[in-house]
Amino acid sequence: MNLHYKLLLAALLLSIYGFSANDDWGKTGHRATGQIADTYLTKKAKRAVNRLLKGHSLAFVSTYADDIKSDDRYREYSPWHYVNFSFDKKYEEETPSEYGDLVQGIHKCLKVLKDKEASNEEKEFYLKMLVHFIGDLHQPLHVGRGEDKGGNDIQVRWFKEGSNLHRVWDSDMIDYYGMSYTELSSNAAPLSKTQIETIKNGNVLDWVHESQALAKKVYASANAGEKLGYKYMYNYFPMVRTQLQKGGIRLATILNEIFR
16 A cells, blocks of 8 residues: 555544544543542552452553554444533433443443452453543543534644644643653642542532533633643643542542442
8 A cells, every 4th residue: 555545544534533642631641540549549449459450550551441442342432531412401411322422431331340240351441441431531621512522623722833622631731741640649739538528529420510511611711723821821730630630539439439
């Protein structure tokens, strides 16, 4: 196959499947959420997780759901990374996507992990997926508008480079901040017991609606073609850090409940 046809094929695939590299928190963000979750696990949950993941950490497996995207055997899981529904409605007021979505994906993971008949191999797979999806849930544009692919179609400038609103929230701000995932997790904001309990409260749908409310603010934060930089970072990176921390605490809460 010559270069011309290779380029045509690549363009066709992108038009069908979209840009997979910018679908969620970058690797650093996901790993930070996994690392934070690990610090909130009970001893019993930690033992169960360690056994299923064969000694690997939550941070280590947090990117698994992205890593398998290039494997056609896992194509059916691609829609599980996001959920789109009307901004003036609740998730349960609309018909769920027949292809699955983030909410359905999380519920499938929980069902398998709670199933006493499921094999350890199945549980390992869905635990890895759950770690990633809870991270995705806390990136506001994963509960964004379907018509612009969660902000992927909103082109902006990040400092001097071309980007899009989704990518800015996925990775541009985190990468610009320059901390490793261990530095991000170890420097998470100190929280009181009351604050932690407040974050733990609710269920998956509550957290989805919370993220959608934040998505509205993200959409209002920039216009197509706008140059974003220092001021945007100053105004919005605190929200990124908060969402990474919430994702970690809530992931641990779910796992503590499953493996109690």
